Amino acid sequence: MIKNKIFKAYAERNLCYIAARKMIPKGIVVHSTGVNNPYLKRYVDCEEEVGKNEYGNHWNVEKPDGRKVCVHAFIGYAKNKKIKIAEILPLNICCWGVGQGNKGSYNSSPSYIQFEICEDNLKSRIYYKKTFKIAKNYCVYLCGKYNIDPDNIVSHREAYLKGYGSNHGDPEYWMQKYNDSMDKFRKRVRKKLKAGKLI
Numbered sequence: 001m002i003k004n005k006i007f008k009a010y011a012e013r014n015l016c017y018i019a020a021r022k023m024i025p026k027g028i029v030v031h032s033t034g035v036n037n038p039y040l041k042r043y044v045d046c047e048e049e050v051g052k053n054e055y056g057n058h059w060n061v062e063k064p065d066g067r068k069v070c071v072h073a074f075i076g077y078a079k080n081k082k083i084k085i086a087e088i089l090p091l092n093i094c095c096w097g098v099g100q101g102n103k104g105s106y107n108s109s110p111s112y113i114q115f116e117i118c119e120d121n122l123k124s125r126i127y128y129k130k131t132f133k134i135a136k137n138y139c140v141y142l143c144g145k146y147n148i149d150p151d152n153i154v155s156h157r158e159a160y161l162k163g164y165g166s167n168h169g170d171p172e173y174w175m176q177k178y179n180d181s182m183d184k185f186r187k188r189v190r191k192k193l194k195a196g197k198l199i
């Protein structure tokens, strides 16, 4: 059950949470973090679920790392190296994830649910498989819940190419190491959605 892997740990001090701009999700943006740190505690302020962030550099601050940034969720290691999904924003408010493109931004025009998969050193096939499987199941769950067509699941890179995000390459540079792609990812989501199995 994917729902058992989700916990909420809202970043209530983050300026994005405070702005609380309402949204109705029209799609999903998949990100990966771009740094080698697969532990949720780096980003998520919820000691009981993820352990203690010794540095206080999680995203439950006004501006994480000095930037106006926030996403809806992170996927990575919780306590005991269990891979979980931490929702740090309610899914009905806009996040500040994908930046601005030349046509608009999937942050708010139109608004997409956005999550980050915590990267490791990109060398563990097992970690890759596990995190992207959970990402797939999370997308199936979100597509069902918000009636989102899997065609509206994009990577940050695709968001940029479509004109709705800043110029980033995540997470394809990771996916291609394992002969994976967003097309294949969407196909897997669609297949599971069609199967209609409870996940």
Ligand SMILES: [Zn+2]
Pocket (backbone or CB within 6 Å): 030, 031, 032, 097, 098, 156, 168, 170
């Ligand atoms: Zn990104």
